Amino acid sequence: MEILFLVLTGGLIGLIVGITGVGGGALMTPALLLFGFPAHIAIGTDLWFAALTKTGGLISHHRQGHVNWTIVRNLALGSLPAAVVTGILLSAWSDSPENYAPLLKSALGFMLILTSIALLFRTRISALYGRRQNTQADASGGSWRLIGVGIILGAFVTLSSVGAGAIGTAVLMIMFPYLVPKNIVGTDIAHAVPLTFIAGLVHLRLGNVDFVLLACLLAGSLPAIYVGSALSSRIPGQLMHPILASLLMLLGLKYALF
Template sequence: MSIAYTIAGFAVGAIVGLTGVGGGSLMTPLLVLLFGINPSVAVGTDLLYAAVTKAGGTVAHGMKGTVDWTVTRRLATGSIPAATITLLLLGYFAPGGIGGAASLIKVSLGVALLLTAVAIVFRKQIQAYALKQSGGQENPQRTKLLTILTGAVLGILVSISSVGAGALGVSALFFLYPRLATLRIVGSDIAHAVPLTLVAGIGHWFLGSVDWALLGSLLIGSLPGIWLGSHISTRIPDRVLRPILATMLVLVGSKLIAA
């Protein structure tokens, strides 16, 4: 079974390398639906998996100078406390550990996947609308507060479902910072995902919902997968990749909600 996990890690890693999103959106439901992993264990393990894989992406973007650390810090100001509080509440209301919150996590994951699909499909429209609405009259203080609030929402969502730090985070930044270069938005979002998924992952570890053997098997496959996906991404047009990924998320999200 560890070989199957490694293959799954490679496949998801390659997709993340190709599209820039889809780590939590694909890995967690894959573990739940294909391998029958308990939803909370799948979420907890995937959070640490994301922290390690996206740390590599942060180093790459940081070396290129494509991370806006001010934006990253604002997001983390909201997300880290929100994630901590969410995990404390999860532990309080689900004292049984991994089994107590399985139903909540499953439904939350399905809803998050559907939202992620919408964000992927309408990413360009969101950016265009934000540019039109700003009209050159930006309010720095308002943008700062909304960024912190966005981080808090992502912290809650990611802690419960492991989904949202990628596509939802990027889409929110497109709306809040319409004049920021796309590459800097992506780099800033990846950098923010590292501390968020690490904190949330450690929280799930204390709740007893991390499978370390599974994590190791996934990372063995995902790291070369991300490398490969990143290298061939320039040969596949974005207009082809986004609809495919969005369709997958809708199908999987709907199945989780209806299960």
């Protein structure tokens, strides 16, 4: 019964991800915590969940030419080393994950609040910065800024499993307003896959991954994501996004403050 429950949980979250496009980490990790899984197991397992589920999207976007690899490279120059360093610091902190669990929960709460804000104001951000044409040089010209952003994302994604999706998308909208939506999504996914994979390896090294749990979640979520994608055009995002943003804000406040 427990396995069936986990498969259904993966299916429900996969359905929501398919309908709304909201990153699975922002939903999966809080759900696992609410079901009683320790913070380190929820975060470590969810990082592998994110890496595996987004790999198909990366391949698809790459084939369609939606990925700006210059931006991905510069973000990764900051985020991947930051993920490794964060893992080293966690390992040096304590041999027992329970000792750094409060830090993981606080980081999770902070990132859920930011994700909620990004969801609520995504349309305004897009409208504010417009869709003007620009040159590819912007991606390399802002390389140090991108590396800095990557460092922050790398550390917090490793600590919380949240942020590579909604927050990464908001950052790209602000820094590169000339990118059309499909390029923003493709570029964000192309960066999220190696980041979540490296962060997942960090947590695997720390012993924070439950592969039975991961298999159950994938079994439910992978088919449900496709169903949700098919239903997305029939369910208005104007209805779903505020509800999800409000839920994430409440969960973020819970883990950040309590």
